[in-house]
Amino acid sequence: GALRFFESYLFGWKQCIQYEGGYSDFTPLLAGVRQGSILGPLLFNIFVIDLETAFVARHTGDCNATTRLILYADDITALIRSATHVDFERTVERSKASISEWCRANFLVLNDDKTQVLRFGARGDDSCAVTLLGLRLDERLSWNVHTQTLARALRKTVFLLRRLSFAVSPKVLKNAYHGLFESRLSYGILLWGGSGGAMPIFRLQKAAIRLLSGASADTHCRPLFRRLGLLTLPALFILSTLVRVRNNLSAFPRLGDTHDYGTRHRDMLSVQRLRLTLVQRRSPDFVGVRLFNRLPEHLRSLPPRTFANKTKEILLNIAPYAVEEMTTEVWCSDVNVVVRL
Structure with missing residues (x-):
């Protein structure tokens, strides 16, 4: 059957x-x-399910480089880590050859014109970038190219919202903001929200908020965010990092895992220290763990969905302009405000 x-x-x-x-x-x-077709994506996933197995088998025993294959629909990404440039180039060619061989054996064609190579490193060029699932990745992972591209798109959206403000009601204009501006703003913000390129985008968001409120260009926006019930860009970044940590608690070590003493902070998450201070400050896991440790105990222990909702309520009330604003005292005081409401 x-x-x-x-x-x-x-x-x-x-x-x-x-x-x-x-x-x-x-x-x-x-x-x-x-x-x-509705069934098409499932059938395609079943069709390519053995590609990763064939890829790993081809690279087993390669001591000079490590490879990993990531599949998302028909997008294939090979992650290669090697110590030397020569090993990297050799592994890239082997990877392309093994994927092409699998495609030919399964009556598929690998599009060489769409195949791109990006070499990550501290000395990389941030002007060289590729698009992966809607995100612009550069060789230094600085997110400069992505934030610049996003800023250009959102600048056009602000112009569109300005035109709409003369023709539609405030409710319709707010819906347009959600659909045209915030949806783009929040996409992938967990990754780029802590980068330096986020600040110009935050300024564009404040310009959009002033349009929604009918306020002048020099109006302070924090009260406007609260009145409209909209999250600031830093709040969206904070929420995404905290939700990620809460939903993956088992993946983060605790301070008590290294000893058997009943210390006061044994249940706190261990903050991973990175070699580069700038990378550490912008890492979503580093930011998320630090913020999670600052939360009151009863907020940290909430179920995931309730945790996300309560955290969002607090951030709506605070309307933070920077991650550094969210100290333990701020979290505790605003938890009490939310509870009283």
């Missing part, structure tokens, strides 16, 4: 090409899954 179902779904399809009002003859589809 199941086999006949899939056979009836996969076979018998035909396709044609429409060009300038004309149609080609119908041609049978002998391979692949038709696009736009």
Whole structure:
């Protein structure tokens, strides 16, 4: 029964090409899954499920480099770590060859024109960047290229919101902000929200908030964020880091894991120290653990969904302009405010 179902779904399809009002003859589809179907993504994932196994088998025993394959739909990313430039180039070519070989064996084509190589390192060039799942990655992982690209897009959105403000109600304008501005602003903010390039984007957000409120260009925005019930960019970053830590507590070591003494802070999460201070300050895990340790105990112990909702309430009330504002005293005082409300 199941086999006949899939056979009836996969076979018998035909396709044609429409060009300038004309149609080609119908041609049978002998391979692949038709696009736009609900079952298509699942079938594709099943189809490529052995690619990672074949890739790992090809690179087993390579002591000069470590490789890892990440699949997301039809996007294939190979992560390569090596000590020398020569080993890196050799492993890149081997990786491309093994993926191409698997594609040929399974009647797929690897698009060489879309294949890009990015070499991460402290001496990398942040002007060389590739797009991966909507994020612009540069060789230094500085997020400069991504934030600059995002700022250009949001600048156009602010102009659109300004035009809309003359034609629609405040409620509709706020909905437009959620759909056109905040959705782009919050995408991937866990990764780039702590970078230096976030500040120009925060200024654009404040410009959008003034438009929603009908305020002048020199109006202080913190009261506007509170009145509109919208999170500041730093608040969105703080919320995303805290939710990540809360949802993955087992992945973070605690101070008590290193000894058996009943110290006061044994249940606190251990802060991972990184070699570079700047990288440490901008790391979402480092920021998230530090902030999580500052939370009151009863807030840290809440279930994940309740934790996210309560944390969002506090951040809406505070409307922080920087991560450094969120000290233990601020969290405790605003927890009491939220509870009283």
